[in-house]
Amino acid sequence: MRAFLFVPALAATLISGCSEAQTNQSEGSSMASETTGQSEQDGKKGKKGKATDIANLTQVGKMDEVPESSGLALTGENGTFFTHGDDGNQPILYKIDTEGEVLARIEVAVKSQDWESVTRDNTGNVYIGDVGNNNNDRKNLVIYRLNPLNPQIVQEIKLKYPDQTEFAPKKKDRNFDCEATLWHDGQVYLFTKDRGRGETSKVYTVPDQPGSYTAQLRTKLAIPGQVTDAALSPDGRRLVLLAREEMFVFEGENLAAILKAKPTQISLKGAGQTEGAVFTSNQTLYISTEQGRFYTYQFE
Incomplete structure (x- = not known):
């Protein structure tokens, strides 16, 4: 059973200037170290980085069953997370512990075209982003809202982008894929x-209520990478945009204010295809990879 509520599309669009990323190279920074710098230098010399070389990053487990x-x-x-498979996998939410061990499998009563992200509100609702759009040609983008205690009742937040007029656009204009919510x-x-x-x-928003919406374009961020997930610290003062083997803080x-700030770019070279991120405290960020590795990154 699915519940639907149709709401008029949003009209207002607010666009602010791009924030440029900077690489953190200072010796005393809490977000980088000499080890990270050495890893980046090794990469330039053609050597592969290792996760053990990345300062503040620790592998804590492996998700063999996800x-x-x-x-x-x-x-x-406490000590548990939701995760899910990528494009082509079953519509299942996996409940895992801090070592990546599967504690439960929750079958969601929807089809999965390209699940790419999951986020949770402060009342326990989970939002699964079926918004993967590799070819930038989808017209059926949707975010599924559900309570994991009753996964048979699923509400849909359907959306379209206000600035997309071609399906698909020219290759150089393909910026309508989304893996981070x-x-x-x-x-x-x-x-x-x-x-x-x-x-x-590009940063868009839609209301967290079921309905059909034209997303509101909030801002554009200058990110020299391809964003794979987003995480906000509990105090709301730090945003991480994860990308492949790097992140922007x-x-x-x-x-x-965060969306107007200049981000710091941190290399995660050697960690694998980094795809998921969530804070458990203001200092501790958990990161998952497509290969199943499970890490913590510690901010000082």
Whole structure:
């Protein structure tokens, strides 16, 4: 059974200037170290980086029973997370512990075209983003809202982008794929993966209520990478945009200020195809990879 509520499309569009990323190279930074710098130098010399060389990153487990982990969210119970498989896998939410061991499998009563992200609100609802759009040609983008205690009742948040007029656009203009969503203050934020130029992540929002919406374009972020997930710290002062073997860290007094800040780029070279991220505290970030590796990254 699915519940539907149709709401008029949003009209207002607010676009702010791009924030440029900077690589953190200072010796005393809490987000980088000499080890990370050495790993980057080795990469330039053609050597492969190792996860053990990345400062503040620790592998804590492996998800052997989760096929291609592609998102990560808290469950509301200490020491447990939700994750799910990537494109082509079954519509199942996996409940895992801090070592990546599967505690439960929750079958969701929907079809999965390209699940790419999962996020949770402050009342226990989970939002699964079936918004993967590799070819930028989908017209059926949807976010599924459900309570994991009753996964047979699923509500749909259907969406379209206000600035997409071609399906698919020219290759250089393909910036309508999305692998990163984030719930905050009654809105679901979507951060695009720039498959065209690989230089900009657009930030859209839709209400967290079921219905059909034209997403609101909030801002554009200058990100020299392809975003795979988003995580906001519990105090709301730090945003991480995960990308493949790297992440971009924004800081500010609140999310509005964060989205205007200049991000710090941190290399995760050697960690694998990093796909999921969620904070468990203001300092501790959990990261999952498509290969099943499970890490913590510790901010100081």
